[in-house]
Amino acid sequence: MADLSELELGYDVPALPGMASGEIQTPALVVDLDALERNLARMRGFAETAGMRLRAHAKTHKSADVARLQMSQGGACGICCQKVSEAEAMVRAGITDILVTNEVRDPVKIDRLARLATRARIIVCVDAPENVEPLSQAAQRHGVTIEALVEIDCGAGRCGIEPGPPAVRLALAIAGAKALRFAGLQAYHGPAQHIADPAERAAAIAAAADVTARTVSLIRDAGLDCDIVGGAGTGSFPFEARSGVYNELQCGSYVFMDADYEKIRAEDGGRVGGFENALFVLTSVLSLPTRERAVCDAGLKALAVDSGLPRVFDKPGVRYTGASDEHGVLAVDGGELDINERIKLVPGHCDPTCNLHDWFVAVRGQTVETLWPVTARGKVF
Amino acid sequence: MADLSELELGYDVPALPGMASGEIQTPALVVDLDALERNLARMRGFAETAGMRLRAHAKTHKSADVARLQMSQGGACGICCQKVSEAEAMVRAGITDILVTNEVRDPVKIDRLARLATRARIIVCVDAPENVEPLSQAAQRHGVTIEALVEIDCGAGRCGIEPGPPAVRLALAIAGAKALRFAGLQAYHGPAQHIADPAERAAAIAAAADVTARTVSLIRDAGLDCDIVGGAGTGSFPFEARSGVYNELQCGSYVFMDADYEKIRAEDGGRVGGFENALFVLTSVLSLPTRERAVCDAGLKALAVDSGLPRVFDKPGVRYTGASDEHGVLAVDGGELDINERIKLVPGHCDPTCNLHDWFVAVRGQTVETLWPVTARGKVF
Structure with a gap:
């Protein structure tokens, strides 16, 4: 718990413990703590039943306290962060298993990321061959190994290398780099999360799972294993779970739920999850x-x-x-x-x-x- | 200048002085400091030529440094804030003439506002008779006088009492309260700022100036002076200036200018201001x-x-x-x-x-x- 003794109500803090x-x-x-705890239990139950790991996305809340609850009560194996500084804040607060679900290209940030790996398990996404050597050199400088996922564009149209052979070549480059470890694939379909119609949403994830499965298979043919095949958000995770391709869910919004997620429907017409x-x-x-x-x-x-x-x-x-x-x-x-x-x-x-x-x-x-x-x-x- | 010696580049701060x-x-x-300084000089020149006070709105930047520049170089007589805590931050940073362009109704916030008046000139907006006595009592508790403007709804459709007789009665209630001083009218037309067409924008402000002038006149008939007749934003200030009714401009965005203000045009077709x-x-x-x-x-x-x-x-x-x-x-x-x-x-x-x-x-x-x-x-x- 934070030390609140020096903080002033109405200026530094909006409330004090014990207050009505x-x-x-x-x-x-x-x-609402009761609702939060029920959400944690519900997602934990889902992941356990599906036999998948949950790596909760901390970009939703940016709170080390919520992240700890997700790991202690909520069944999460670790967390995701979106930025190096976000990961740094979480490591400083004691979280030690973090996937940065993003590319890190700036030299200063690459160095900070490698430094962070001296204190925590750090996994990062890569979508370009030119990023491999700078990451590996920074890891060598700090005497660490950084794990790397190949991020593929599975239909989201944001970051990500082309699935198939280009992704395989990138995986091999990572595996061949001195201080990197190839850890698998990142295949997150952001826009699919917010498709209101469940059939259309299922189709978008089915297409993503297809290209992901094909890429996993080609990577296996090339002699590498994908320990992590990660993706899925609160709007789509039942589909990724059902695909048989993904093994890590990266849902974030499920802890809180927002009005935008209320607009999309599950297959039974009810609220997603x-x-x-x-x-x-x-x-x-x-x-x-x-x-x-x-x-x-x-x-x-x-x-x-x-x-x-x-x-x-x-x-x-x-x-x-x-x-x-x-x-x-x-x-x-x-x-x-x-x-x-x-x-x-x-x-x-x-x-x-x-x-x-x-x-x-x-x-x-x-x-x-x-x-x-x-x-x-x-x-x- | 802030003490940066303890702060870490890329985590606490995005840059350090001297850096490219x-x-x-x-x-x-x-x-861009050169552009900022030119904007300050331009608005100062406008206000001086128009013979009006400028009370720059600090909600735009929330920076005591920019506020100080507005007062030292930019001709501002003081600043506006929108919340009590925002005003508190500015007073702590040394700014001592602040109008809170908002209603303050929560008892804790009223008390904080009165406490602030022990350290700075504080002016606040009032749009309901029930707010007068709580403000006056808080001011008495802290041994201060709070200045109050009657906020009228001059067409903006947000806060504000009805112009005309209801506003006059509220002004009289303020003038009669023990620890308040009636300081004038707040007549800000927010939505008008973003009307793209200059003729329509002029018409909206003309209508606002009309009801404001009528209310000022009724208040004078009731025996009170409006030291401040305030309003105007970056999108509309030439119209308020021309009206002859307003004497304080509350522009904020002029220091920086955003893409939204670029969409609206001045009467000559150029950029506003x-x-x-x-x-x-x-x-x-x-x-x-x-x-x-x-x-x-x-x-x-x-x-x-x-x-x-x-x-x-x-x-x-x-x-x-x-x-x-x-x-x-x-x-x-x-x-x-x-x-x-x-x-x-x-x-x-x-x-x-x-x-x-x-x-x-x-x-x-x-x-x-x-x-x-x-x-x-x-x-x-």
Whole structure:
């Protein structure tokens, strides 16, 4: 737990342990601990049943405390990070098994990554042959071995080398490098996570699994094993699990669930994975200009709107209709709101929302149980 | 200047003074000091010619260093903040004349605001009679006087009491409260800032100025003076200046200019106010999967996209076409990009972009001159 003794309520921290949830200073990131724990158990159960490893993506929460819960209670074998500085923050906080699901090309960052491998198991993605030697040389300088996955473009259209022979050549180059170890394939299909229709989503992952399976097979023919075949997010993981190709799931959003993931449906029409909302931006009403319009204190600096506006939780007749820098406009279609009334918002997109805040206020029932720092907040280098 | 001696390059800070700009660790917020200084001089000249006070809005940059430049070089009489904690951060950094352009209703925040008034001139907005007594009592507890503006809804449809008689009654209530001083009117029209067509924008501000003038006149009839009639943003300030009603301009974005403000035009068809791009998100290329597609390291956690994607600066043939959490996809229509090549992005919206970062890297020419902390980063309470 963080040392809160020097911190000032309402300036440094939004709450203090033991406080009633109604006293939390707003806007604040609030975690419903009971819901979080049920989400952890649910994903653990899924991975165990599927016989897969779970490597939870910490880019969602950037919190070493949540990462530790994912590993202790949630069945995760380690975590994923997206940036070197994010991984550094996690290693400093005691996490020692990290996959950086990204390319690292800048010489300073490559050196930092190799240095990190003196303190933790570090796996990194590679999508270009020119990256192999700089990584290997940095690892040699620091007397470590860095594990490397070949990232293939399995249909996502972002990073990743072409599947098939180019990926095989890259795998062989990694395997031949002095201080690298070829550890397998990274085959994450980001855009598929948000395809609303389950059949279309299944088709996108089936296509990704196809090219991945073909590449795994060619790599095996070339004499190498893929210890890790990783990918999958909260929107698609049942499909990757079913494919028989993947063996590591990299889901992140399942711990919290955001409004954007509520829009997509599972095959039975229900919510994907059955996860609950465990993360909220708590906001207060600060102005009631008309009977139909209220203004709250959470705007663009308290929640991310890239995937749509937040959903008002458990308050029928009230909708969040517009965000400006520090204000949210609420349409009141029924009932009434009071000045200073607290409202829970389900963020449209958890990951960039968490990155806006310094603290998670972890609440059980109506009481603040603890505060967790957003350990890697702003660690975007 | 911040003490940088304990800070680690690439983890705590993106750059160090004296460094060449090509060595800055990315993504990073970069300020072009020459452009910034020209923007400061331009706005100072405008306000002096118009005979108006400038009270620069610090919500744009959240930086005490930029605020100090606005007051020392830029002709500002003080600054605006949007939240109590933002004002606290600025007072702690030595700024002593602050208007909180917002309602403060939470009892803890009201108390903090009154405490702040023991160290600085504090002005706050009020849009409801029920707010008067709590503010006055807090001011009495701390032995201070708080100045209060009546915020009217001049067409923006966010906070603000109805102009005319309701505003007059509120002004009288403030004037009658023991520890408050009635200081005038807040009449800011936010949505008007972003109306692309200058004639429509002029009409919106003309309507706002009309109801404001009428309210000022009624308040005078009731025996009170409006020392401050404040409002105006970077998109509209020439219209407020011309109205003869306003006497304080609250522009913020003019210091940096963002891509969203580039879309709107001045009456002569040129850029509003003639301000230059002085703020960039510097990013690096980390993957080149195809000849037409590059991937850079600045995504949703390094830049805000609420007002559109960033514009690529000074690099014809390259467009930023998609943001995910930590990646940006670049379409390369002509020419070539190299791995690790630095690209300057003009953020769609400066205010929430600055709030994502811990540091401004202040560059003159090709050299890092200094670093400024984003003093009030995350101060959203």
